[in-house]
Amino acid sequence: MTCAEGKWSGFAANMNVPFVLAFLFLMMGSMPALAAFGVLSKDDKACLECHAKKGFSKPRGGGDSVSLYVADKPFSESVHNDNGCTDCHTELDIKKHAKADNKKLGTREYSIAAVAVCRDCHKKNVKQYDDSLHAALVREGNDEAPICSDCHDPHTTRVNSATGPMDDVVCQNCHGKIFKAYASSVHGQARQKQAGKLPADQQKAPICADCHRSHEIKAAATGGRIKNACLDCHKGTLILHKVWLPNAERHFDAVSCPACHVATAKRRVDLRLYDSIANKEVTEKKGVPQFESRTRAADATGRGLDALALRSLLNEFNRDGAEGQTVLRGRLEVSSGVEAHQLVARSRAIKDCDTCHREGADVFQTVTISIARPDGRPIHHGAQKEVLTSPISVDSVRGFYAIGGTRIKLLDYLFVMALFAGIAIPAGHMTLKWLFRRYLKQLETERSSPQDDTAQH
Amino acid sequence: MERIYVHPLPVRIWHWINALSFILMILTGIQIRYIGVVNIMPFKAAVDWHNWIGFVLIANFFIWFLFYLFSDKIKVYHPELSPMKHFRDSFRQMKYYGYGIFKGDPNPHHVSVYHKFNPMQSMTYQIIMLLIVPIQFFTGILLWDVERFQASVNFFGGVRVVDTVHVLAFIFFVAFIFIHPYLASLGHTPTAHFKAMFTGYEEIEDEARH
Numbered sequence: 001m002t003c004a005e006g007k008w009s010g011f012a013a014n015m016n017v018p019f020v021l022a023f024l025f026l027m028m029g030s031m032p033a034l035a036a037f038g039v040l041s042k043d044d045k046a047c048l049e050c051h052a053k054k055g056f057s058k059p060r061g062g063g064d065s066v067s068l069y070v071a072d073k074p075f076s077e078s079v080h081n082d083n084g085c086t087d088c089h090t091e092l093d094i095k096k097h098a099k100a101d102n103k104k105l106g107t108r109e110y111s112i113a114a115v116a117v118c119r120d121c122h123k124k125n126v127k128q129y130d131d132s133l134h135a136a137l138v139r140e141g142n143d144e145a146p147i148c149s150d151c152h153d154p155h156t157t158r159v160n161s162a163t164g165p166m167d168d169v170v171c172q173n174c175h176g177k178i179f180k181a182y183a184s185s186v187h188g189q190a191r192q193k194q195a196g197k198l199p200a201d202q203q204k205a206p207i208c209a210d211c212h213r214s215h216e217i218k219a220a221a222t223g224g225r226i227k228n229a230c231l232d233c234h235k236g237t238l239i240l241h242k243v244w245l246p247n248a249e250r251h252f253d254a255v256s257c258p259a260c261h262v263a264t265a266k267r268r269v270d271l272r273l274y275d276s277i278a279n280k281e282v283t284e285k286k287g288v289p290q291f292e293s294r295t296r297a298a299d300a301t302g303r304g305l306d307a308l309a310l311r312s313l314l315n316e317f318n319r320d321g322a323e324g325q326t327v328l329r330g331r332l333e334v335s336s337g338v339e340a341h342q343l344v345a346r347s348r349a350i351k352d353c354d355t356c357h358r359e360g361a362d363v364f365q366t367v368t369i370s371i372a373r374p375d376g377r378p379i380h381h382g383a384q385k386e387v388l389t390s391p392i393s394v395d396s397v398r399g400f401y402a403i404g405g406t407r408i409k410l411l412d413y414l415f416v417m418a419l420f421a422g423i424a425i426p427a428g429h430m431t432l433k434w435l436f437r438r439y440l441k442q443l444e445t446e447r448s449s450p451q452d453d454t455a456q457h
Numbered sequence: 458m459e460r461i462y463v464h465p466l467p468v469r470i471w472h473w474i475n476a477l478s479f480i481l482m483i484l485t486g487i488q489i490r491y492i493g494v495v496n497i498m499p500f501k502a503a504v505d506w507h508n509w510i511g512f513v514l515i516a517n518f519f520i521w522f523l524f525y526l527f528s529d530k531i532k533v534y535h536p537e538l539s540p541m542k543h544f545r546d547s548f549r550q551m552k553y554y555g556y557g558i559f560k561g562d563p564n565p566h567h568v569s570v571y572h573k574f575n576p577m578q579s580m581t582y583q584i585i586m587l588l589i590v591p592i593q594f595f596t597g598i599l600l601w602d603v604e605r606f607q608a609s610v611n612f613f614g615g616v617r618v619v620d621t622v623h624v625l626a627f628i629f630f631v632a633f634i635f636i637h638p639y640l641a642s643l644g645h646t647p648t649a650h651f652k653a654m655f656t657g658y659e660e661i662e663d664e665a666r667h
Contacts (some may be wrong), residue, residue: 246504249604250616276611327615353500358493398615404492404500411624418628422635428553431641436559443561 028153040076048072049086059244066107069224075157088117088154094329096367112138118148128215136375144174166195181341182208206233219376220337222272222281230257244351254400256333258340259363265339267332268366269388270380271310271397274329282317282326283372284379290317295381304341305390306380313369316394330400332356332363357404364405366386460658463573471517472654478514482507483634486576488629511597518590532571534583537653548575568659585633589626596623 041050050056052072055364057065063094075081086092105113119126129135129148135436139143147152154420166188182188190205210228212220212451231237241248259267273282273291284291294316298309305313310362317326334340367379367387387393400406464472469549481516488495488503491601525531539541549565557565558592566575596619599606603616613619653659 158606247603253604315606355498356490394617394621395614398617401617401620404490407490408621411621411628415631416627418632422632426639432559440559440561
């Protein structure tokens, strides 16, 4: 007999069997009757007698109506079949049902209110959602921002349905163009190949939620979350870059991954307002937007901020805090979210240094200045491309510099002058020496003559 | 004509490594900064060469620095403590190069073991070796790995400021690399000072010693 068997037989011998049976009986009595997959409970069948009728709806007045239809089979096969209708629709009073006073609520308003119901069971996910950009947009009154039921239909949802086949990905309902770009990218194509062969949780090629997370979605264009998401999967990529890319860490910091890994994208330099003391991006204060009014005031001509205007704008922001607290952090990025998702295979990524490190490179033709909104999304204002090459910007654009590509013009003139002086001074001096050669000979002859005379005497 | 030993071996080694390295640094620097205009070599190769030669230059600097630090030859760099005398002598030297040389005037500076630099050289080399070269090395190291030295880069005003200082020093060296050998050719023969930097011995004209 093994040690474990010995322990178990001792435990069984000491057990009070009637007590255990009583305990199990009580437990079963306190648990709700769990419905089997595809089998509806008696109460739910009663609800669905009406609600499963196609087109079942309720008028809202003004010709508008709210759909109250719930398909019975998908519901019976959903994870929420175990809960039953009344676990979520707690506000219903059976006696007053169909005469309820919530008839003025539309589907959207009802679903927003129902987030509180989701929270009862899905506390962690709803908390993450509350901190997300989606929830912030809902709070702002955005009618298109998603709430729980927009991504997870409560009457049909299954385990991990959000990470099922590509066609089922709910993000594409709102982000259709971006999803299309993703689907044709190296990631999307890999996912498509895996989709038919592996279960969703074993597919390694990333889908939306792998980079953007499913509930705590933040603005993709701010912070370092997306870059970190890339590096989470592509471990060792920094070492691989270091093999051929000088200052690889600096490039990782100042250049977004798609800027090189989407070879055809239109790129730009975004100069983001950054708090150098708190070490984070400057965010607009809630309810006190300053960025747009200040940039408009600084950009009097409307042609984009020039070097002087950029400096004065920065001074404006520095008035709010310590001297030099607000700085500009430059970052090379692609111009749109669609382009950011068109990632290509590594072999097709940009590796030629002179794509950026030469004068007039395309990447430096578009410059923006930006700040993060309270919800994290950036607000951009155009700047003139000369801000990257002007000596006036040495201080204001101190944190962004691409050797060759954003070199300061004034230094080029100084270089030419130095080169000219270096050649012209010796050449001029030599020329003068050559011109004076006869005069010099004559002087030498005159100098040596008296000595000769002296020697003769 | 007397020969005096003014360039000890460590100084000569330092000088020629320095000369070759500076030329290569300028060429690779031009390639890095003006890619598209100048296409001597690929950008990446230019950066790699620039970095490696930069470290050779820094190591070489310490040959010079340690030799003079632990040798009595450091006297050649001792500054003239009287500003009036220094400027008077410098002006006299300038007058010689700008005027006297054309009519055969003797060089006002007479080389000796502990006095090998004329007043203009003395001032220029002190500024170059103790200020501009260290600044160039320092900014070069910061630019070599901006992320590693992020705190220092930020302290000095950001990568753009550091690079601007590096380029200003580069511009100075571009002019220097032409003017320095030309001035070296103004000895009693055009090759006298060049030979001296190989052999260590300067030839002193008898008249000049008096």
